[in-house]
Amino acid sequence: MDPISLLTIFILSIFVGIEVVSKVSAVLHTPLMSGANAIHGVVLVGAILVTGKASGGIELWLGLAAIVLASINMVGGFVVTDRMLEMFKPKPRDTDEVKK
Amino acid sequence: MTPTWVRLAELAAAVLFILALKGLSSPKSARRGNLLGAAGAAVATAVAFFYGQDFFGGPVKHLPLIIGAIAIGSIIGWVAAKRVQMTQMPQMVALFNGVGGGAAAVVSVIEYLSAGSDESTASLAATVFTVVVGSVSFSGSILTFMKLQELMTSRPVVIPAGRYITSLAAIATLGSAVMLVVNPSDALLYALLGLSLLMGVLLVLPVGGADVPIVISLLNAFTGLSVAASGYVLGNVLLIVAGTLVGASGTLLTRMMAQAMGRPLTNTLFGAFTAKATVASGTSEDRPVKSASPEDVAIMLGYARKVIIVPGYGLAVAQAQNTIRELVELLSAKGIHVDYAIHPVAGRMPGHMNVLLAEANVPYEQLKEMDEINPEFAETDVALVVGANDVVNPAARNDPSAPIYGMPILNVDQAAQVVFLKRSMRPGFAGIENEVLFDPKTSLLFGDAKESLTKVVAAVKGL
Numbered sequence A: 001m002d003p004i005s006l007l008t009i010f011i012l013s014i015f016v017g018i019e020v021v022s023k024v025s026a027v028l029h030t031p032l033m034s035g036a037n038a039i040h041g042v043v044l045v046g047a048i049l050v051t052g053k054a055s056g057g058i059e060l061w062l063g064l065a066a067i068v069l070a071s072i073n074m075v076g077g078f079v080v081t082d083r084m085l086e087m088f089k090p091k092p093r094d095t096d097e098v099k100k
Numbered sequence B: 001m002t003p004t005w006v007r008l009a010e011l012a013a014a015v016l017f018i019l020a021l022k023g024l025s026s027p028k029s030a031r032r033g034n035l036l037g038a039a040g041a042a043v044a045t046a047v048a049f050f051y052g053q054d055f056f057g058g059p060v061k062h063l064p065l066i067i068g069a070i071a072i073g074s075i076i077g078w079v080a081a082k083r084v085q086m087t088q089m090p091q092m093v094a095l096f097n098g099v100g101g102g103a104a105a106v107v108s109v110i111e112y113l114s115a116g117s118d119e120s121t122a123s124l125a126a127t128v129f130t131v132v133v134g135s136v137s138f139s140g141s142i143l144t145f146m147k148l149q150e151l152m153t154s155r156p157v158v159i160p161a162g163r164y165i166t167s168l169a170a171i172a173t174l175g176s177a178v179m180l181v182v183n184p185s186d187a188l189l190y191a192l193l194g195l196s197l198l199m200g201v202l203l204v205l206p207v208g209g210a211d212v213p214i215v216i217s218l219l220n221a222f223t224g225l226s227v228a229a230s231g232y233v234l235g236n237v238l239l240i241v242a243g244t245l246v247g248a249s250g251t252l253l254t255r256m257m258a259q260a261m262g263r264p265l266t267n268t269l270f271g272a273f274t275a276k277a278t279v280a281s282g283t284s285e286d287r288p289v290k291s292a293s294p295e296d297v298a299i300m301l302g303y304a305r306k307v308i309i310v311p312g313y314g315l316a317v318a319q320a321q322n323t324i325r326e327l328v329e330l331l332s333a334k335g336i337h338v339d340y341a342i343h344p345v346a347g348r349m350p351g352h353m354n355v356l357l358a359e360a361n362v363p364y365e366q367l368k369e370m371d372e373i374n375p376e377f378a379e380t381d382v383a384l385v386v387g388a389n390d391v392v393n394p395a396a397r398n399d400p401s402a403p404i405y406g407m408p409i410l411n412v413d414q415a416a417q418v419v420f421l422k423r424s425m426r427p428g429f430a431g432i433e434n435e436v437l438f439d440p441k442t443s444l445l446f447g448d449a450k451e452s453l454t455k456v457v458a459a460v461k462g463l
Helices: A003-021 A026-051 A059-088 A092-099 B004-024 B030-050 B065-084 B087-118 B121-148 B162-182 B186-204 B209-234 B237-260 B263-276 B280-285 B294-302 B313-317 B321-333 B353-361 B369-378 B447-462
Strands: B306-311 B337-341 B368-369 B382-386 B415-421 B444-445
Touching: A003 B209, A003 B237, A026 A059, A026 B030, A026 B087, A026 B209, A026 B237, A026 B294, A026 B353, A059 B087, B004 B030, B004 B237, B030 B162, B030 B186, B065 B087, B087 B186, B087 B209, B087 B313, B121 B162, B121 B186, B121 B209, B162 B368, B209 B237, B237 B353, B280 B321, B294 B306, B294 B321, B294 B382, B294 B415, B294 B444, B294 B447, B306 B321, B306 B353, B306 B369, B306 B415, B313 B321, B313 B353, B313 B447, B321 B337, B321 B353, B321 B447, B337 B353, B337 B369, B337 B382, B368 B369, B415 B447, B444 B447
Parallel strands: B306 B337, B306 B382, B337 B368, B382 B415, B415 B444
Antiparallel strands: none
């Protein structure tokens, strides 16, 4: 794809990234950071692509190392975020309204 | 060409990532948001194997090894994430972030090694960016992990002539980065890799104490950007979108955290370079404090109308979340109004304390944020501070020379009575003396937070 298209996608993504988290409450800062952390684990895709066409030798071994690291990032990130969020019980707002 | 269905699947994954971040921003949808993100990541990973013959030059090479590597990494990540204690979660996130940054740097190195100097200048620049930022994120995160895990001191480490060493290393990194773009060579790339790793260490070493969470968040944004740059190198739109989303939202999140602590970001990063070593004054040890027995504390609490609990990291370390909930239930049963005051950076990360209390089944509606609860301290009978110190230190309001000056604090000093449960007179994470401890209306109950609370609970039952 030509560089300008990639740049366009990059710039627009910045705005989307800022927009989606602009109204997050402090309660969720830690899970949000952790979830975002898991999302950049998608570098696993890049690692698979370069390893899948590596001719061998150092490229292959570096590629496999990158795959292991990226998988740790991705899987560990989503699992630990889920553990955090599991603890936030749903429907706290409802009980508030009942009282009023 | 990559098959159209693969590219459409990647578009779906990108949308799932946006929905994930959106979902994570609200308590109701947070868990679903995270699952959407995981689904997006799974889709993206699965379709990566179907880029086609043109891309891989035949069928995907080394397929068994690739699957094996994914399995190994997934198992390590899964087990680590399941086993980690919630109190140690910040360093776990730092570690996951670091390995992600490392992976992005390695991906760009491999692409460089295979494409060599045939790459365009723009692509070389993106490679250099990924290597530098990814490596800084990697070594910086590992060091952050060591600090939080207390494998090394959590205080700022100021090496002699540190600013000169850091400046030199920065110039060398920048120089080799530019040279690599102009005149690429393998040796230069490895030199750049080494220098960048060193930069990560030099940048994080002087960051101390309460600023560490902000650095985790910043490095998280860094990793996002390096993933985006590696996407540019590979010409992969999904990596650009996902990396940029994390980079942008991470930068905003870092700013919000820094604001919550009243610290401009530049202070956090470069504060320790200019800060003079603060020497704790010896006189404080001799000043009188009022200590109380668990029974005294029980009486104060039992006959109050309104109590505010200020939980800190000490509470979590002592694993006393359940005991504090028991105490609050007892007091509520007596008709006493009890709230928890949650400082934005209570614990070790913004929102960390909410996670820890939620783990102990503390009802969400009892947790009050700082701005909401601060006006209520003036009409509160007892403020019970459990294992917190810096977040209630009025030095942040009154003493311009204090390292935490400007950080918004919980105004416990306005309550009629203040009770501190502390292990010792040792100052908090930021290493500053707290004047409230010496106030005549303050009582101190020394000891492990859990033991003290258990005794207080027993005493309240006996009232």
